[in-house]
Amino acid sequence: MLDRRYQVFVATSGLDMSPERRIVAQTLIGIGFSSWCVEHRTPVSTAIARRQIDESDYVVILLGSKYGDCSVSGVSYMHLEYIYAITKQKPIIVFIHADPRNRPDELQETSLQAKEKFNNFRKQLQHEVDQVFFYRDLRDLELIVRANMLHMLECFPVLGWIRPQNMQILQDRIDALNAKVNQLERELKKCEHDMVAICDVSVEDIYCFRYRIQAYQDGYVHEMEHERSEDWGQLLYVLSKVFKTLMPEECFAKCLNDYLNETALAELRITMPQVYAVGRAQIQVQHLYHIKLQMRQNEWILPAHRDERHRMLWKLSSKAHEILETYIQQQNRNFQLNSNSYSNL
Structure with missing residues (x-):
């Protein structure tokens, strides 16, 4: 003491x-x-x-x-x-x-x-x-x-x-805290290395990520973990709806989780036909972190400045606007081709 x-x-x-x-x-x-x-x-x-x-x-x-x-x-x-x-x-x-x-x-x-x-x-x-x-x-x-x-x-x-005679106790505590800080810094660097391998990607490249979600079936709530594959163009398109204007960094998680809540039901029904609702989707932290860094690496969504609460605000770049226009046009053409092929059948 x-x-x-x-x-x-x-x-x-x-x-x-x-x-x-x-x-x-x-x-x-x-x-x-x-x-x-x-x-x-x-x-x-x-x-x-x-x-x-x-x-x-x-x-x-x-x-x-x-x-x-x-x-x-x-x-x-x-x-x-x-x-x-x-x-x-x-x-x-x-x-x-x-x-x-x-x-x-x-x-x-x-x-x-x-x-x-x-x-x-x-x-x-x-x-x-x-x-x-x-x-x-x-x-x-x-x-x-x-x-x-x-x-x-x-x-x-x-x-x-x-009191001076107790300085050794205080110094021992400081040394123990410094050792803990150094350990945590080493663990953080290791986690960052394990979680993220960032390189340039195109909108056609596929990214696989995992998320948790609650599925409702037969009156019960099932905690599920699923894997989703999306091309980077789709992820950019989803995020662009939010980051057209300056938005805080935490909107990355909310936007992606909302997207999963809207689209996961059809995906889960492939293996669980009786599922009638889903909710509370949450993308895994390491995949959220990867997506965020990839958007920045590709200069698609970039930090702009901080607001009065010192939160970092992010915004869609002009480069991303051009890429999205091309991507959406291509998606529309693919959809039209698929529709024509289906009609010919």
Whole structure:
């Protein structure tokens, strides 16, 4: 089991929140988090806080009854840390004292301007952050932090980091995955070699492929596997009906399967005269792959470009249009000759 840890930056108003900050830090350590916090505020501390936020997985805002020390801009350092965390898209969780007015006088803001800034910031957090929780005392804060930080892992999963002593376990897993990838790549190359032997073909050449289909006979469904022989011209003619316009690659399978559903019944009745319906035809994957590559090899149906969903779109080529015209004319002549021969009989 990898010993994973998560880094948390805790933003507070300053030294007035030291007891709460210690409780949060101790609680976080107990549940697998490490925490950073900058309590002594100076212009230099702003750069340190930002670097720590950059390296943190989560940001905690811990708000008591003070707005905190302010920068030269008049905005408190805690407020600036909150704004910076938002710009870095860090998951933020806020723990707010439920009754700040009843905290000791020394923990209250003394000026009306500071109190107004505190109240505005308190409202802003409640309005902008989804994960906001209220506590009344230190024990209450401990329980709330323990429960809701674990919930943050589920709602906002992050990579975290692995303790160095467990790096060997991680490296072993990486090595095992690399070996698996190499094995799969070798198997893929072998499959491609076994499945496809691509060369130029003419429309008169015959291609044999296999497909599965369901045949309905005597109230039962029979799973069948059959072989079909078609010349490449017929296959091109079938596909041309779909790829006259730009269509996604998956239409190869749908078009051929629809064609088999329409034509397989007569073929099956030769050996199964009682079959009255067929459906759910599915050409074997290696033959589908071969047909697709052959269409591309012959420059009959070619990939054109990708759509807004990044799907490759294919289209019938001008070369294929010319070939089909000749092929259809020849098929019509053959049909006419066969009809005349039949009439003479």
